[in-house]
Amino acid sequence: MNNFIRQKTAAIVLNRTTDYLIVIFIFACAFFYVYFANRAVRVLTVLEKTRGEMQSLSIKVSEMESKRFLVDNAVNPSLAQHLGLVEVENPDFIIKSSKKTTLSLNTN
Numbered sequence: 001m002n003n004f005i006r007q008k009t010a011a012i013v014l015n016r017t018t019d020y021l022i023v024i025f026i027f028a029c030a031f032f033y034v035y036f037a038n039r040a041v042r043v044l045t046v047l048e049k050t051r052g053e054m055q056s057l058s059i060k061v062s063e064m065e066s067k068r069f070l071v072d073n074a075v076n077p078s079l080a081q082h083l084g085l086v087e088v089e090n091p092d093f094i095i096k097s098s099k100k101t102t103l104s105l106n107t108n
Contacts, residue, residue: 077087
């Protein structure tokens with residue numbers, strides 16, 4: 001049995017077609033390894049670049065929001081009067097008193 005396997009192995013190894021197929025297979029494996037490794041590096045590079053751009057855009061949006069809030073909060077008394085708002089002369093405040101009175105919607 002051992003002798004039979006050795007003979008068949010020698011016959012397969014000595015066959016030129018088998019040798020060419022093995023060499024082609026090795027080159028194909030090497031080619032695909034290089035191709036996919038290169039592809040992975042490119043994808044990771046694009047990912048890192050995109051992450052940096054997203055961070056930059058986030059900072060720009062935050063700056064623009066803060067500028068908008070500054071503009072919105074820049075209402076002064078003269079602008080308020082110009083828009084038709086008036087100052088309250090006798091303001092009424094609701095305060096918590098020591099009495100235990102509560103407001104209710106009961107109509108009894």
